[in-house]
Amino acid sequence: MTTYKIALIPGDGIGKEVIPAGRQVLESLSAADPEISFSFESFPWGGDYYRAHGAMMPADGLEALRGKDAILFGSAGDPDIPDHITLWGLRLKICQGLDQYANVRPTRILPGIDAPLKRCRPEDLNWVIVRENSEGEYSGAGGRVHQGLPMEAATDLSMMTRAGVERIQRYAFGLAQSRPRKHLTVVTKSNAQRHAMVMWDEVAREVAQEFPEVTWDKEMVDAATARMVNHPATLDTIVATNLHADILSDLAAALAGSLGIGPTANINPERATPSMFEPIHGSAFDIMGKGIANPIGTFWTAVMLLEHLGEIEAARRVMAAIERVTANPALHTRDLGGTATTAQVTAAVCAQVASTRSCLTPA
Ligand code: NAD
Numbered sequence: 501m502t503t504y505k506i507a508l509i510p511g512d513g514i515g516k517e518v519i520p521a522g523r524q525v526l527e528s529l530s531a532a533d534p535e536i537s538f539s540f541e542s543f544p545w546g547g548d549y550y551r552a553h554g555a556m557m558p559a560d561g562l563e564a565l566r567g568k569d570a571i572l573f574g575s576a577g578d579p580d581i582p583d584h585i586t587l588w589g590l591r592l593k594i595c596q597g598l599d600q601y602a603n604v605r606p607t608r609i610l611p612g613i614d615a616p617l618k619r620c621r622p623e624d625l626n627w628v629i630v631r632e633n634s635e636g637e638y639s640g641a642g643g644r645v646h647q648g649l650p651m652e653a654a655t656d657l658s659m660m661t662r663a664g665v666e667r668i669q670r671y672a673f674g675l676a677q678s679r680p681r682k683h684l685t686v687v688t689k690s691n692a693q694r695h696a697m698v699m700w701d702e703v704a705r706e707v708a709q710e711f712p713e714v715t716w717d718k719e720m721v722d723a724a725t726a727r728m729v730n731h732p733a734t735l736d737t738i739v740a741t742n743l744h745a746d747i748l749s750d751l752a753a754a755l756a757g758s759l760g761i762g763p764t765a766n767i768n769p770e771r772a773t774p775s776m777f778e779p780i781h782g783s784a785f786d787i788m789g790k791g792i793a794n795p796i797g798t799f800w801t802a803v804m805l806l807e808h809l810g811e812i813e814a815a816r817r818v819m820a821a822i823e824r825v826t827a828n829p830a831l832h833t834r835d836l837g838g839t840a841t842t843a844q845v846t847a848a849v850c851a852q853v854a855s856t857r858s859c860l861t862p863a
């Protein structure tokens with residue numbers, strides 16, 4: 501039997517509702533499968549911690565995470581604290597500190613979900629977006645001068661290193677190769693941004709040589725938005741910079757039906773540090789504390805966590821349970837047009853996990 505050490509960081513807002521739900525699903529899995537168990541440690545970091553200690557997490561917090569097999573994260577974002585403090589003080593601190601440089605977001609239209617695109621069949625939309633997660637537009641470089649004066653000036657410097665671009669492109673080509681379509685779209689903006697994005701394109705061409713089985717194309721980020729809407733079936737694996745992929749992946753989530761469904765993983769491909777798994781949504785101030793947050797994004801996130809741990813059968817089992825539940829409109833939360841509560845959806849997924857045999861055919 502393997503016992504995985506999992507760090508839980510619920511964070512703020514509905515993170516505090518969906519992460520305990522995710523834990524319940526993982527516990528129902530270990531109850532049903534004697535081969536897998538989890539040892540959870542929960543870290544109370546986020547807005548409340550900030551109010552008590554003046555920081556979103558302790559200075560030595562990363563050290564507590566290093567020994568874990570994986571991290572399950574909720575959301576950072578508090579109505580009373582500026583977003584750049586909550587984001588940089590917790591989520592980015594962990595992603596950058598643990599060098600989780602590949603952010604991976606699968607998007608599919610799950611059974612029973614009413615997605616907004618009229619002509620898009622569920623099989624037409626099956627994407628994985630790979631986002632550069634350590635530098636680029638969100639490098640943090642820049643500054644403000646003449647602060648508060650009429651002549652105030654401010655910069656956010658997009659910093660791209662050849663090493664950083666190479667490692668994310670190589671990861672994306674490798675991921676594309678592992679998927680049935682073996683196709684990668686490299687998103688760029690090298691017509692207008694004529695330095696770093698031109699290097700980005702050059703590196704893509706070089707790395708492509710290492711992956712002769714993968715077909716690839718190049719798309720400007722603005723054109724990529726239109727292609728996602730008008731020709732979704734032409735896309736499969738997509739790689740883009742930190743900012744571009746941030747935006748494209750929210751569009752992808754909306755096209756798949758709801759922000760409440762999508763998962764994401766912040767991966768250190770070398771496995772030198774634990775990777776971090778989180779639903780794509782934020783703290784959702786408008787619904788926090790009401791018990792109506794959609795936990796499906798967290799459950800799919802748990803599937804990615806299991807895949808990363810190499811527990812492929814278990815991952816399939818949880819995904820099959822999720823899809824049986826989304827297929828039933830009576831188990832849809834409000835964001836999907838239903839009336840189900842977080843607790844009801846969680847109980848239904850746990851029951852499916854418990855009743856599914858462990859040997860499933862590949863999804
Ligand atoms: P959000 O994702 O919190 O909410 C956007 C909308 O989607 C809201 O109407 C919300 O109710 C709805 N929604 C989101 N998740 C849902 C779910 N699981 N079930 C049902 N409805 C759901 O985005 P926002 O409003 O832009 O941000 C709120 C706060 O969260 C901000 O402080 C922001 O910085 C933070 N945030 C954090 C992360 C993160 O930690 N990764 C990501 C996005 C936003």
Ligand code: MN
Binds near residue numbers: 746747750
């Ligand atoms: Mn985002």
